[in-house]
Amino acid sequence: MPEVSAEWAAAASNLLSNIRSSWTNLSTVSLPASEEDRKKIWDPSTMFSEELWLENEKNCAVVHKSKRGRKRQELLAVALGVKAGVKGALLWQPLKLFAYSQITSLVRRAALTQNDNHCNYEKAHNFKVYTFRGPHWCEYCANFMWGLIAQGVRCSDCGLNVHKQCSKYVPNDCQPDLKRIKRVYCCDLTTLVKAHNTQRPMVVDICIREIEARGLKSEGLYRVSGFTEHIEDVKMAFDRDGDKADISASLYPDINIIAGALKLYFRDLPIPVITYETYSKFIEAAKISNPDERLEAVHEVLMLLPAAHYETLRYLMIHLKKVTLNEKENFMNSENLGIVFGPTLMRPPEDSTLATLNDMRYQKQIVQILIENEDVLF
Incomplete structure (x- = not known):
C-alpha cells in the first residue's frame, strides 16, 4: 500500500474518531482490555500498515460470504468492526468495506483543492436522493447517516455523499468525475x-x-x-x-x-x-x-x-x-x-x-x- 501523507492521516483520524464515538451505543461491542491496545487500534499508522492490511484481507472475504445470512444486529456489529458477543474480537472489515471508502472520498476531495492544474470554475453539486447500502457517514459533517432508505443525497457528478440538510451548506466546489460523465453532447x-x-x-x-x-x-x-x-x-x-x-x-x-x-x-x-x-x-x-x-x-x-x-x-x-x-x-x-x-x-x-x-x-x-x-x- 502507498505511503500515507499527512493529509490522509488527518482525514483518517477525523473520521475514525466519529466511528469510535458510535461504539458506546452498542452493548454487544467490546474493545480490547488494555488502554495501550485500544490506542494502537486507532493509530492511523498502525491501521495503514501493510502487514495488518494484508492479514485482514482474508477476513473481508469471509464477511462477504456470510453477510446475507446474518441478522440486522450482527450486520451492524460487522460494519463497525466487531463480532457480536465475542469479547475483544476486533475485525477490520469497516476499514475495507466502509471506512476506507469514506477516507478515500475525503482525501480525493482534499487532493482536488491542491491540484494546481485544475480550472477553478465554480460549480454547484448535482445532489439527488440516494439509498446507501450499509452504514454511511456524511462527508460534510462526518456524522452517521441514519435510516434504511433515502438516508442522504449523492452528487451524481462527483459522488459526494452528505445529509440532505447538509447539502444546503456544501460550497459550490463540485469536481465532476470523468467516469460519471456518460456523454459530451447534452452535458452541462x-x-x-x-x-x-x-x-x-x-x-x-x-x-x-x-x-x-x-x-x-x-x-x-x-x-x-x-x-x-x-x-x-x-x-x-x-x-x-x-x-x-x-x-x-x-x-x-x-x-x-x-x-x-x-x-x-x-x-x-x-x-x-x-x-x-x-x-x-x-x-x-x-x-x-x-x-x-x-x-x-x-x-x-x-x-x-x-x-x-x-x-x-x-x-x-x-x-x-x-x-x-x-x-x-x-x-x-x-x-x-x-x-x-x-x-x-x-x-x-x-x-x-x-x-x-x-x-x-x-x-x-x-x-x-x-x-x-x-x-x-x-
Missing part, C-alpha cells in the same frame, strides 16, 4: 470542462481548430448545412471517444459537417452559452439606441456569465472574427454570423415561439456586437 458546459480539466469544452477547441486549419475560406461557412447523418456521426464520435475523436479531412472532407457539429453542440446544451439568467439583460442591452451605452451595457452583462461560459463565448468570438476577416472568400460577415449564431447561443427562459420570434433581431444584434468588438469586450 461547466460540468464537462471541469470533468476534462480544460478551460473550454474540448468539442469547441477541436472543431474550431479543424475549421481554421482548412475551412476559413469555405463559401457559406456556418450557413451551409452539412449532411445530417454525418453530423450525427461526429456527435457520436465525441460522445464515444471524447477528445480522441477523429474529425480529420480523411473522414469528413466537407468542412460544413464539422461546422454543423459545432453548432449542434451549442444547441444541445441544457443551459445555453448565454445563460437563461442573463438572457433578458442582453436583450435589454441590445435595445439601447446609443452605441457607446449599448456596448457598455453588453460588457456589464458579460461579467455576469459563469466563468466557463464566458471563456467559451470569448474563444468562439475570436474565431468568428477570423471568419469575418475572410469575408471575400466565404461571404460571411458579422451580420450573417449573427443570424446563424443568435438563436444557437441564446434561448429565452420560457419556451415561447412568439418570444423567440420577437427577440430574433436582438439575438442577431448581440452576436454581431460581440464579434465586431471582441477585442474590447473580452
Whole structure:
C-alpha cells in the first residue's frame, strides 16, 4: 500500500474518531482490555500498515460470504468492526468495506483543492436522493447517516455523499468525475470542462481548430448545412471517444459537417452559452439606441456569465472574427454570423415561439456586437 501523507492521516483520524464515538451505543461491542491496545487500534499508522492490511484481507472475504445470512444486529456489529458477543474480537472489515471508502472520498476531495492544474470554475453539486447500502457517514459533517432508505443525497457528478440538510451548506466546489460523465453532447458546459480539466469544452477547441486549419475560406461557412447523418456521426464520435475523436479531412472532407457539429453542440446544451439568467439583460442591452451605452451595457452583462461560459463565448468570438476577416472568400460577415449564431447561443427562459420570434433581431444584434468588438469586450 502507498505511503500515507499527512493529509490522509488527518482525514483518517477525523473520521475514525466519529466511528469510535458510535461504539458506546452498542452493548454487544467490546474493545480490547488494555488502554495501550485500544490506542494502537486507532493509530492511523498502525491501521495503514501493510502487514495488518494484508492479514485482514482474508477476513473481508469471509464477511462477504456470510453477510446475507446474518441478522440486522450482527450486520451492524460487522460494519463497525466487531463480532457480536465475542469479547475483544476486533475485525477490520469497516476499514475495507466502509471506512476506507469514506477516507478515500475525503482525501480525493482534499487532493482536488491542491491540484494546481485544475480550472477553478465554480460549480454547484448535482445532489439527488440516494439509498446507501450499509452504514454511511456524511462527508460534510462526518456524522452517521441514519435510516434504511433515502438516508442522504449523492452528487451524481462527483459522488459526494452528505445529509440532505447538509447539502444546503456544501460550497459550490463540485469536481465532476470523468467516469460519471456518460456523454459530451447534452452535458452541462461547466460540468464537462471541469470533468476534462480544460478551460473550454474540448468539442469547441477541436472543431474550431479543424475549421481554421482548412475551412476559413469555405463559401457559406456556418450557413451551409452539412449532411445530417454525418453530423450525427461526429456527435457520436465525441460522445464515444471524447477528445480522441477523429474529425480529420480523411473522414469528413466537407468542412460544413464539422461546422454543423459545432453548432449542434451549442444547441444541445441544457443551459445555453448565454445563460437563461442573463438572457433578458442582453436583450435589454441590445435595445439601447446609443452605441457607446449599448456596448457598455453588453460588457456589464458579460461579467455576469459563469466563468466557463464566458471563456467559451470569448474563444468562439475570436474565431468568428477570423471568419469575418475572410469575408471575400466565404461571404460571411458579422451580420450573417449573427443570424446563424443568435438563436444557437441564446434561448429565452420560457419556451415561447412568439418570444423567440420577437427577440430574433436582438439575438442577431448581440452576436454581431460581440464579434465586431471582441477585442474590447473580452
